[in-house]
Structures are given as structure tokens and as C-alpha cells.
Amino acid sequence: MESGLDGAAFARDGFGIIRNAVPAPLVLALRDAVQRVQDTVRELPAELRDRLTFERDLPASRRNGIAAPEVGDAIFILGDPVTFDALFWEVLRQPAIISAAHIALGVQDLAAHFMNVTIKHPRFGRAIGWHRDYPNGYACPASSCFVRAMLCLDGMSDAGGVTTFIPGSHRLDDDEVSRHSPPKGWQPPEDETVTVCCEPGDLVLIHPKVLHGGGMNTSPSPRRNIVVQIGNAAAPLRSVPDQEAVVGYRLNTL
Numbered sequence: 001m002e003s004g005l006d007g008a009a010f011a012r013d014g015f016g017i018i019r020n021a022v023p024a025p026l027v028l029a030l031r032d033a034v035q036r037v038q039d040t041v042r043e044l045p046a047e048l049r050d051r052l053t054f055e056r057d058l059p060a061s062r063r064n065g066i067a068a069p070e071v072g073d074a075i076f077i078l079g080d081p082v083t084f085d086a087l088f089w090e091v092l093r094q095p096a097i098i099s100a101a102h103i104a105l106g107v108q109d110l111a112a113h114f115m116n117v118t119i120k121h122p123r124f125g126r127a128i129g130w131h132r133d134y135p136n137g138y139a140c141p142a143s144s145c146f147v148r149a150m151l152c153l154d155g156m157s158d159a160g161g162v163t164t165f166i167p168g169s170h171r172l173d174d175d176e177v178s179r180h181s182p183p184k185g186w187q188p189p190e191d192e193t194v195t196v197c198c199e200p201g202d203l204v205l206i207h208p209k210v211l212h213g214g215g216m217n218t219s220p221s222p223r224r225n226i227v228v229q230i231g232n233a234a235a236p237l238r239s240v241p242d243q244e245a246v247v248g249y250r251l252n253t254l
């Protein structure tokens with residue numbers, strides 16, 4: 001296991017990487033659990049299928065025009081993964097994740113807001129446009145007192161739709177964010193961006209106001225990341241999502 005989040009670099013850049021953050025056997029088991037969902041989509045009961053966002057239901061423009069009939073049952077977002085498999089609760093008990101969130105937020109009392117698995121399918125897994133996570137309409141407190149932790153199950157490469165950041169772009173007040181939102185389809189100059197290529201088991205911490213996005217997965221390998229939003233437990237969410245078993249779970253075991 002490597003050392004934890006570099007708090008000064010996170011404060012400067014708005015993102016941080018912790019290499020080899022969780023034990024390899026857990027990464028493998030989580031990957032298998034995701035694969036089981038992918039392999040059994042058609043047999044899932046309706047209440048579980050409701051938690052899946054399929055590539056075919058999303059605009060083809062973010063996958064180079066590849067049409068819906070060609071993407072089959074490919075999943076883009078596997079929402080509320082703990083309801084599919086209790087193993088996903090282990091993510092919220094990982095010391096590296098809890099400690100990184102403590103450092104990033106500077107508070108002891110932490111609560112989970114949501115968890116998903118973001119899947120960029122081999123060859124056509126969609127690009128994610130440039131955005132900030134604060135504010136968001138899904139699970140958001142009144143201020144930007146949260147962080148996203150992204151655990152890489154397969155790793156991320158340039159051809160595989162790696163997450164890309166603009167370092168320092170989080171340094172603005174909450175009430176300035178809406179005036180500085182990038183318009184749809186905006187692309188920054190390449191020399192302002194940084195990619196975070198990762199190995200399986202690496203963890204990426206994302207400041208809620210840092211600009212980030214990522215290209216399509218044109219590689220032959222899947223790119224699956226578990227994304228968890230964690231906030232200051234003292235700051236209530238403006239609205240609580242209904243299909244999130246982890247919402248309110250306290251991460252205070254350190």
C-alpha cells in the first residue's frame with residue numbers, strides 16, 4: 001500500500017492520485033461483481049434494471065456516432081451497486097478512501113452521498129464532457145463541502161478514456177461557479193489539461209469544483225471505476241436521492 005493523499009497538492013491542483021490504494025484481491029472481487037451484473041442484465045429484476053443507465057439510451061454523439069443498436073446492453077452507469085452485491089459496502093470501509101476524504105475535506109465526520117460504477121465499454125464507451133461536480137442535481141449539499149473518490153478497477157489509459165483535469169480550476173468561490181460553467185461541447189486548450197493514467201487499485205480524488213472530463217474508450221479493454229461522493233456529515237443534502245442505499249452512511253472508522 002502506498003502513502004495517502006498529498007493534501008497540499010490536492011489543495012493546489014483540485015485532484016490527487018493515491019497509487020495502489022486498496023488491496024488487489026478486493027479490486028479483483030469488485031471487478032468480478034461488476035462483470036456479473038454486466039453478464040446478467042437481461043435476467044435482472046425490474047427494480048435492479050432501473051438502477052442501470054444504458055449506452056443505447058444516451059446520445060450517440062459522445063461515442064462518435066455509433067448507433068444505439070450497435071451497443072447492445074452496454075451499461076454506462078451502474079447505480080447503487082450495493083443493492084446488486086453487498087461486497088460494494090467494502091469500498092466505504094477502505095482506510096485509504098476514508099483517510100483521503102478526511103484530508104480533502106478537513107473534517108472528521110463524513111457521510112456517503114452516492115456510489116456508482118462508471119463504465120466506459122471497450123471501443124465505444126462514451127466521452128464525458130467538461131464539467132464541475134458542484135453544484136449537481138443528484139446529491140448536493142448547499143455548499144461545495146464534498147469530494148468524489150474514484151477507484152479504478154481496470155486502470156485508465158489515454159486511449160481508454162482517461163479522466164482529464166484542468167489543475168487549479170477549482171479555485172473559485174461557490175457563488176462564482178455558475179458564471180464560469182463551460183458551455184456544452186467546450187474543449188480546453190490541450191496544454192492546460194492533465195490526464196491521470198492509472199493502474200487497477202489506484203484512487204483518484206476529485207475536488208467538487210475542478211473542471212474535468214474524459215474522452216471515449218477506443219481501446220479494446222473496459223474502463224470501470226467505482227465513484228463515491230463523500231461529504232461533511234454536518235451538511236445536509238438539498239434533496240436525498242431515492243435509489244441510494246449508501247446515502248448517509250458514516251465513514252468514521254479510523
Ligand SMILES: O=C(O)CCC(=O)C(=O)O
Pocket residue numbers: 118128133148162163164212213214225227
Ligand atoms: O469517469 C470519469 O472519468 C469521471 C467521473 C466524473 O466525471 C464524475 O463522477 O463527476
